[in-house]
Amino acid sequence: MHLEVISEKMLLAGKWRDAEKTFDVFNPQNNQLIAKVPLATEKDMLLAIEKGNEAFKTIQFPTNDRIHVLNKAADYIEKYNEDYAKTIAKEGSKTITEARGEVKRAVKTIRISAEEARRINGETINFDQNEGSENRVGYHYRFPIGVIGAITPFNDPLNLVAHKIGPAIAAGNPIVVKPASVTPLSALLLAEAFINSGLPDGFLSVITGSGREVGETLVTHPLVTMVSFTGGLETGKRIAHQAGLKKVNMELGSNSPVIVLNDANLYDAVRSCVSGAFSAVGQNCIGVQRIYVEKEIYPKFLQAFVEKTTHLHVGDKMCELTDMGPMINEKEAKRVESWVEDAIFAGAKLLVGGKREGTFYEPTVLTDVPESAKIAKEEIFGPVVIIERISSFQEAIERSNNVNYGLHAGIFTNDIEKAFHAIQHLQVGGVMVNDSSDYRIDAMPFGGMKGSGLGREGVRSSIEAMTEPKVVCFKLKGI
Numbered sequence: 001m002h003l004e005v006i007s008e009k010m011l012l013a014g015k016w017r018d019a020e021k022t023f024d025v026f027n028p029q030n031n032q033l034i035a036k037v038p039l040a041t042e043k044d045m046l047l048a049i050e051k052g053n054e055a056f057k058t059i060q061f062p063t064n065d066r067i068h069v070l071n072k073a074a075d076y077i078e079k080y081n082e083d084y085a086k087t088i089a090k091e092g093s094k095t096i097t098e099a100r101g102e103v104k105r106a107v108k109t110i111r112i113s114a115e116e117a118r119r120i121n122g123e124t125i126n127f128d129q130n131e132g133s134e135n136r137v138g139y140h141y142r143f144p145i146g147v148i149g150a151i152t153p154f155n156d157p158l159n160l161v162a163h164k165i166g167p168a169i170a171a172g173n174p175i176v177v178k179p180a181s182v183t184p185l186s187a188l189l190l191a192e193a194f195i196n197s198g199l200p201d202g203f204l205s206v207i208t209g210s211g212r213e214v215g216e217t218l219v220t221h222p223l224v225t226m227v228s229f230t231g232g233l234e235t236g237k238r239i240a241h242q243a244g245l246k247k248v249n250m251e252l253g254s255n256s257p258v259i260v261l262n263d264a265n266l267y268d269a270v271r272s273c274v275s276g277a278f279s280a281v282g283q284n285c286i287g288v289q290r291i292y293v294e295k296e297i298y299p300k301f302l303q304a305f306v307e308k309t310t311h312l313h314v315g316d317k318m319c320e321l322t323d324m325g326p327m328i329n330e331k332e333a334k335r336v337e338s339w340v341e342d343a344i345f346a347g348a349k350l351l352v353g354g355k356r357e358g359t360f361y362e363p364t365v366l367t368d369v370p371e372s373a374k375i376a377k378e379e380i381f382g383p384v385v386i387i388e389r390i391s392s393f394q395e396a397i398e399r400s401n402n403v404n405y406g407l408h409a410g411i412f413t414n415d416i417e418k419a420f421h422a423i424q425h426l427q428v429g430g431v432m433v434n435d436s437s438d439y440r441i442d443a444m445p446f447g448g449m450k451g452s453g454l455g456r457e458g459v460r461s462s463i464e465a466m467t468e469p470k471v472v473c474f475k476l477k478g479i
Contacts, residue, residue, distance in 0.1 A: 006035040008184070010208045011191040012044060013051030014201030019044065023209065025185060027090055028359045029317055029326045034090055037184050040209035045176070045217045048205035052147040052174035053223045055202025061172050063117055070114035070169060072197035074107045077190070081107075084158060084189055086318075091183045092157055093281045095317045095325050106162040106190070109442045112459045113166030120171065120463060127473060138473035144172035145247070145468055146225040149218040151178045151211070151239070153231050154328050155283040155381075157186035163442070164228050165194065165204065167462035176205045176224070178215055182328055184208045219243050226466060230285075233379075233451045240454070249455040249465050251447055253285045253379040254407030256437035257400035259422065260293040260301060261393060264412035268434065270304045273385070276410070276436030278312060278363045281327050282383035286408040288436050289380055291387045292396040298389040302367070305387060306352050309363050326359035327382060333361045336382035340364060343373040353383070377403055393418055401427045406449035408437040429456070 009016040019038035027034050038044075077084055081103050088099035122141035127133045150164035161177060168175035179187035184206075191206045207214055219227050219242045226247035229239050236252040258276070260269045276288035293301045317325030327333040337356045343366060344350055353364030364384040369376050376386060390396045400409055406428040413419055413434070423431045429448035432439045440446060447456035455465055 005033055006185075008035050008037045008188055008208075010038040010040060010044075011188065011195070011204060011206040012048050013055070013205050014195065014199070014203070017044070019209075023181065025091055025182070028093060028182075028328050031359075035185055037188075037208045040207045040214050042214060042217050044209075045207050045214040046221070048176045048207050049147055049149075049218070049221050049223050051202045052176055052205065055200060056144070056146050056174050059200045059202065061200060061203070063120070063172075066117045066169055066172060067114045069194065069197045069199050070110050070117065070166065073193040073199075074110040074114070076193040076196050077103065077107050077110070084186070087185050087189055088158055089317050089325075091185045092154060093283055093317070093325055093328050095319075095322045097320055097322075098280060102156060102159050105442055106159040109159055109162040109459060110166045112443050113170040113463075116167070116460050116463055117170035119460075120467060122469065125471070125473075135476050136473055137476065138471065140469045140471045142171075142464075142467040143470050145466060146173060147223050148173050148175040148466060149178075149221070149224040149227045150175055151215060151218070151227070151229045151231065152180060152187065154180035154183040155280060155285075157183035158190055159442070160230055161187045161190050163457055163459070163462065165190065167459050168466055169194070169199070169203065170459070171463045171466040173466050174203045176207060176218060178207055178209075178211065178218055181208070181210065216242060228457075228462070228465075230457075236453065247465060249457065249462070250453040251285065251407075251457055252451060252453040253381070254405040254437075254448060254452050255289045255377065255379050255403045256286055256405075256408050256410075257290045257292060257426075258288050258410035258436050259390075259393075259396040259400060259412070260291060260297070261396075261411070261413040261415065261418060262294045262296050263414045264297070265414075265434070266297060266301060266304065269412040270301060270308055272410075272412075272436040272438075274305060274308045274312075276438030277385035278309070278324055278383050279438065281324055281361070282385075283328065283381050284438060285379075286438050286440060288385055288410070288438055290376070290400070291385060292390045292399055293387060294393075294396075295389045295391055302351070302387055306365055309352055309365055312363050314360060314362060324363060324383060327361055328359075330359050332382065333359050336361050336380060336384060339375045339380060339382075340366070340384060343369050343375045346370045346373050348373065371399075371402065379405065393421075397422065397425050401425075404451040407452040408432060408439075408448070410436040410439075428452075
């Protein structure tokens, strides 16, 4: 069978460019070569940053133009939505159904960015509150800060890029994006939408290639005023060290807990937690990894959860009946396999799953996992969930907090007092009541505590991070 291999170009300051060398992009389901993409050099990255800074200093980009560009880009994606969905599914792990959902979210992210561009407001300041300042009046307003450097992961290759580009453009900042090398095609397709929307040259670059070759240049360059990174904790630590005295916004993953209390709606809890654990093959920063269930309902919950898990269809990601496709590559699938085997060796019980075939790893349920096991402490980023019996609500809170992450948590209960207790005491950035940890809308602040990152994403929060307040004060005569 003949397979067409696409030859892509990268976007450098509004212009499509080749490079002397290319790298290959493969479909993780069958390891077929699907594209050859430019392997950027440090010189390419330097030029993108310099052109972005030049555009920032010389091009007038008023709010009404930003709104127009953002809405046109959203219109473009809607028009070609199936092309975007097929690209996401082909280069990544998502099923075609999940990919279509991501396209819809990316459109919303960009439209919200257009709406929030209208609301980058300041406020007046009563300087006369200070004795001797009765003849002063003024205000503060927010202004764009300059070139934004963005580094994005593979698991949401369109919408997480939109979460960088949309707010940056809304705020009036140029942005240079370094997408994940395994999934660069969706980012390039998103750039196409912005170029076709009339975005001024220099305000967007998508530089493809090795993080070692171009990523450090993006992070450390003095003209890059902020680094927005989504990815792993260890890489995040390295970036924070390299960035120095500049703004850094990071979402670094999690090991998300869900608490299920005796009074919970069992059907809703099972359905939501199965989806939260295994959607996107578990390669999801807010995916359900640990479930703590009160002992009275533990057997019934466990039985229902395992039964629903066994009915998930694992297979061809382009089939609309498929619930779960492959992981992003065989290396990651082998890592998950190893973590599960280590937990079982340490005493954990395997209830379902635990088998790998190439890049496919079965949805897996473990119980009795020692808290010292790596899979209990770290982010698995794969289709594995731990379900444990707890004797009390307080035990659930303590065990939920007993990791170096704190992004999202979920709790299922009809007791409003316990819900608010969880909200106050869970060490996370978001608590989902009667829902799993795997719930997010693109307008909400998104981020966590401890090893889960710094700052908040979500369109409005990102815009605030990508702008700074400037105070203006007038000293008047004759008042």
